Amino acid sequence: VTRTDPLAAWRAAAARELRGRDPAALDWTTRDGIELPALAAEPGPLPHQLVEAELAEVGPATPEPVALDAEDLAHPLPAERLAGGSLVLSARCASIPALESLLAGLRAAGLDPARIRGAIECDPIGDAVAAGAEAPDPAALAALPELVRWCAAHLPGVVAIRVRSAPFAERGAPPAQELGLAAAAMLEYVRLLRDRRIGIDVAATRIGLELDVGPELIAELGKLRAARFVWAKLVAAFAPLHRSSTRLHLAARSAPFWFTARAGEANLVRAALAGFAALAAGCEPVELLPYDLRAPGRDPTAGRWLAEGQLRILLHEAKLGRVVDPLAGAGIVELATDRTGRRAWDWLQRVEAAGGLLAALRSGWLREQLATAEAALRDRIARHAQPIVGTSTWCDPDEPEPPNATGTRHASRVFDDLRARVQTAGRPAVAIRILDDSDGARAAAELARQAFAAGGFALVPPTAPAAVDALCAGAAPPLAAWLEREAPRRGSLAILVAPPPDAPPTDLLRLQPGDDLPALWNRLLERLARPR
Amino acid sequence: MAIQLIINRELGLARNENPLQGSFVIEQLSDLVEEAVLREFEAIAERGGVLGAMETMYQRGKIQEESLHYETLKASGELPVIGVNAFLGKDGSPFVVPAEVRRSTDAEKQRQIEALAAFQACHAERATAALAALERTTIDGGNTFDVLMDATKVCSLGQISGALYKVGGRYRRNM
Numbered sequence: 001v002t003r004t005d006p007l008a009a010w011r012a013a014a015a016r017e018l019r020g021r022d023p024a025a026l027d028w029t030t031r032d033g034i035e036l037p038a039l040a041a042e043p044g045p046l047p048h049q050l051v052e053a054e055l056a057e058v059g060p061a062t063p064e065p066v067a068l069d070a071e072d073l074a075h076p077l078p079a080e081r082l083a084g085g086s087l088v089l090s091a092r093c094a095s096i097p098a099l100e101s102l103l104a105g106l107r108a109a110g111l112d113p114a115r116i117r118g119a120i121e122c123d124p125i126g127d128a129v130a131a132g133a134e135a136p137d138p139a140a141l142a143a144l145p146e147l148v149r150w151c152a153a154h155l156p157g158v159v160a161i162r163v164r165s166a167p168f169a170e171r172g173a174p175p176a177q178e179l180g181l182a183a184a185a186m187l188e189y190v191r192l193l194r195d196r197r198i199g200i201d202v203a204a205t206r207i208g209l210e211l212d213v214g215p216e217l218i219a220e221l222g223k224l225r226a227a228r229f230v231w232a233k234l235v236a237a238f239a240p241l242h243r244s245s246t247r248l249h250l251a252a253r254s255a256p257f258w259f260t261a262r263a264g265e266a267n268l269v270r271a272a273l274a275g276f277a278a279l280a281a282g283c284e285p286v287e288l289l290p291y292d293l294r295a296p297g298r299d300p301t302a303g304r305w306l307a308e309g310q311l312r313i314l315l316h317e318a319k320l321g322r323v324v325d326p327l328a329g330a331g332i333v334e335l336a337t338d339r340t341g342r343r344a345w346d347w348l349q350r351v352e353a354a355g356g357l358l359a360a361l362r363s364g365w366l367r368e369q370l371a372t373a374e375a376a377l378r379d380r381i382a383r384h385a386q387p388i389v390g391t392s393t394w395c396d397p398d399e400p401e402p403p404n405a406t407g408t409r410h411a412s413r414v415f416d417d418l419r420a421r422v423q424t425a426g427r428p429a430v431a432i433r434i435l436d437d438s439d440g441a442r443a444a445a446e447l448a449r450q451a452f453a454a455g456g457f458a459l460v461p462p463t464a465p466a467a468v469d470a471l472c473a474g475a476a477p478p479l480a481a482w483l484e485r486e487a488p489r490r491g492s493l494a495i496l497v498a499p500p501p502d503a504p505p506t507d508l509l510r511l512q513p514g515d516d517l518p519a520l521w522n523r524l525l526e527r528l529a530r531p532r
Numbered sequence: 533m534a535i536q537l538i539i540n541r542e543l544g545l546a547r548n549e550n551p552l553q554g555s556f557v558i559e560q561l562s563d564l565v566e567e568a569v570l571r572e573f574e575a576i577a578e579r580g581g582v583l584g585a586m587e588t589m590y591q592r593g594k595i596q597e598e599s600l601h602y603e604t605l606k607a608s609g610e611l612p613v614i615g616v617n618a619f620l621g622k623d624g625s626p627f628v629v630p631a632e633v634r635r636s637t638d639a640e641k642q643r644q645i646e647a648l649a650a651f652q653a654c655h656a657e658r659a660t661a662a663l664a665a666l667e668r669t670t671i672d673g674g675n676t677f678d679v680l681m682d683a684t685k686v687c688s689l690g691q692i693s694g695a696l697y698k699v700g701g702r703y704r705r706n707m
Binding site for chain 2: 010014026028036037038039215216217218219258263265266269270273299301302305308309312313316317323326327328329330331332333334386387388389390393394
């Protein structure tokens with residue numbers, strides 16, 4: 001099968017399996033609206049310059065980064081770890097005196113500054129977006145050219161400006177938009193440096209990018225791999241002298257936005273798969289956040305210990321850092337890379353049409369775009385188009401409120417807020433009533449169980465007193481009979497779950513697959529609060 | 533279960549059939565593994581098939597070689613196992629480490645022996661017939677799987693193994 005026309009063989013096998021249904025029905029679209037086929041696509045032409053060799057090369061393992069803050073520079077540096085690793089300096093290190101101190105520390109530790117690789121987390125535009133400001137700090141922007149010159153002269157392996165995609169991703173931007181907006185920020189820095197007479201070959205090698213890795217792994221892989229091609233295209237527009245100037249310093253981390261406070265152990269899986277995607281896409285460094293980030297446990301070191309272990313397993317046991325771009329050539333990954341890159345480039349052009357990212361920030365254009373993206377994401381999560389396991393779906397309704405839950409911007413917030421409201425209302429009891437022995441009724445009961453559990457309602461047996469009766473029937477007659485005979489006798493509120501098309505007309509609430517669950521349960525809480 | 537749900541529902545990895553198909557390194561590795569498997573088949577065939585190779589201890593030797601190879605790599609640290617031979621924190625795991633490996637008690641062992649004896653006593657008559665059928669089918673070259681399906685309902689693993697040893701002999705490796 002894999003030797004002769006694999007795609008045709010897959011299509012034929014899928015057609016047999018689907019018994020008449022068109023295999024194209026399995027195709028899907030990413031959050032950006034990018035269509036991806038369900039069956040592995042042919043490799044086809046490789047559209048970007050990332051993949052140059054047919055066979056992956058074996059290289060050294062990606063070293064683990066050493067993170068330092070300004071206070072750390074006053075102490076002896078961890079020479080042993082720095083010798084084989086890379087450096088991540090917080091934005092507070094972004095001053096010449098602090099960097100002079102670092103340089104002295106490196107020399108005192110017997111390390112060659114020219115061999116140190118790493119980045120300074122300096123991104124005034126990202127800081128402004130994250131803070132909701134209309135413009136970045138002018139002093140921070142003004143200091144960048146000197147910082148870039150100093151790094152180029154003294155720490156040639158260190159990136160002075162590292163643009164973060166998190167401020168865009170955490171406002172709902174889907175992968176391609178996130179990449180396009182981050183690229184627009186990088187473009188603003190290139191222009192700023194060019195205006196201060198710093199050529200593109202110096203500027204491009206002093207600017208890096210850190211992407212957050214969220215769900216939808218194929219789309220995320222496309223984003224991570226497309227970042228290099230978008231950056232190369234962007235830099236090429238400034239006519240660099242050296243081809244190496246188009247190389248991107250790409251870092252990645254597991255997106256904290258998608259970490260949940262509830263069912264926090266699930267974050268271990270999210271982090272591990274984000275780490276896989278980041279390392280497969282050749283990111284360096286890669287940061288995996290602790291699983292208990294949003295609800296720290298009693299031992300503050302445990303989550304960090306596990307996160308370090310996850311990264312080490314991926315690097316040293318799975319040896320993911322040893323092969324350059326191991327997914328190169330895979331049909332679906334190449335397709336996702338190409339389409340995400342093109343969509344990101346479209347976003348970059350849109351920002352340019354709005355006058356560039358700084359102008360877009362000042363005019364409110366960027367805020368509008370992100371508000372639209374945020375509303376779309378909230379809708380996807382509320383309707384389960386983007387499920388969050390343990391929080392919006394497959395959750396434990398009796399799981400208590402996690403202690404110490406932190407964070408205001410996170411994907412699961414809409415369901416966390418819903419749970420809080422249901423808790424405040426005293427966790428109304430819900431009895432799921434299966435009114436006939438049909439597949440439709442059983443499917444409706446499962447829908448009801450998942451939906452009420454996501455709201456944190458108390459699910460009780462049908463015999464127990466309940467504030468809400470969730471009625472599940474595959475046909476109209478048993479539903480009509482229950483409403484006529486049982487409903488008047490009970491003091492509960494009934495809700496129809498996935499009712500059949502000919503269900504009796506009532507003003508009762510109806511739960512359907514794909515409903516905006518928080519909105520529906522808010523209406524239910526309002527009705528429960530009314531005197532009956 | 534949560535892992536499967538996250539992989540399928542959140543990350544959408546089940547949305548694409550064989551998403552790594554076409555990857556240069558994976559395709560090359562697949563070919564290398566396939567070639568290695570075929571080479572192994574040929575090596576076994578040259579020795580007269582699986583049983584013939586067993587007589588010359590081919591498989592055992594290969595397994596021992598590989599085992600020695602990997603143990604050497606683990607001992608030297610070339611094959612890191614995180615938390616075992618690499619990245620051993622001085623404080624150990626912050627999670628609770630089991631104090632001992634749990635083994636069954638003598639009472640539990642005795643209970644299991646008694647349960648086996650009771651099972652054999654209970655099915656003594658039917659077991660004799662089932663074992664006889666198994667022996668006969670094996671000698672005749674019939675479908676042993678079919679009679680095994682009946683035998684497993686009334687015979688213990690030891691009884692079934694004993695019956696097969698009786699008619700088929702017991703493998704003893706050459707030294």
